[in-house]
Amino acid sequence: MLAFVGLLVGYGTRLGSGCTSGHGVCGLSRRSPRSIAATVVFMLTGFAAVYLLRHVLV
Amino acid sequence: MISFIALIAGIIFGFGIIGSGMVNPALVLAFLDVTGDWDATLLWVMGGAVTVGTIAFMLARKRERSYLGLPMQIPGMAKIDSRLLLGSLMFGIGWGIAGICPGPALVLAGTGNSDALVFLVAMLLGMGIYRMTQDRG
Numbered sequence: 514m515l516a517f518v519g520l521l522v523g524y525g526t527r528l529g530s531g532c533t534s535g536h537g538v539c540g541l542s543r544r545s546p547r548s549i550a551a552t553v554v555f556m557l558t559g560f561a562a563v564y565l566l567r568h569v570l571v
Numbered sequence: 572m573i574s575f576i577a578l579i580a581g582i583i584f585g586f587g588i589i590g591s592g593m594v595n596p597a598l599v600l601a602f603l604d605v606t607g608d609w610d611a612t613l614l615w616v617m618g619g620a621v622t623v624g625t626i627a628f629m630l631a632r633k634r635e636r637s638y639l640g641l642p643m644q645i646p647g648m649a650k651i652d653s654r655l656l657l658g659s660l661m662f663g664i665g666w667g668i669a670g671i672c673p674g675p676a677l678v679l680a681g682t683g684n685s686d687a688l689v690f691l692v693a694m695l696l697g698m699g700i701y702r703m704t705q706d707r708g
Contacts, residue, residue, distance in 0.1 A: 518669045518690065520697040521665035525657075529656070533672045533674070541624070547648060559603045562666075563603040
């Protein structure tokens with residue numbers, strides 16, 4: 514499971530050109546529209562993943 | 572000199588994400604658990620980092636060369652494409668499951684945490700797969 518998730522994070526980071534630091538901190542600091550979009554998407558999917566794992570699939 | 576500055580910057584960044592709790596998967600997952608027992612601590616961390624970053628980028632924008640004499644390279648791409656959105660979607664799902672993102676994966680693996688080592692190897696493999704299949708450069 515952890516290996517699969519690692520793959521997802523690695524591939525997703527490259528495809529999306531950034532992570533929490535790249536888009537979330539540096540991108541938002543520059544007010545980059547791409548980074549704002551990326552941050553909104555990964556925050557929402559992060560919320561959704563935790564919601565499913567903690568409150569639906571328990 | 573450049574390597575030395577990079578080392579210092581890396582050490583500051585490393586201490587920052589350790590001290591702020593960003594490397595703690597339990598805290599990250601509690602931050603993402605908005606419908607449950609939400610812990611907003613990391614929102615302050617993000618806010619603090621973005622405040623510092625905003626000032627730093629304002630100063631950087633005024634310069635043509637960095638303090639080390641290299642050309643300033645600030646990303647200028649503005650197009651929001653499907654690659655950006657799909658990549659961020661995948662990243663967010665993985666982040667929400669493991670509570671680990673790339674920076675903290677390096678720090679945690681550095682502590683010898685076996686879960687983090689598995690995650691890091693898989694993450695690097697994921698980046699490698701991207702490089703082999705998608706990279707246009």
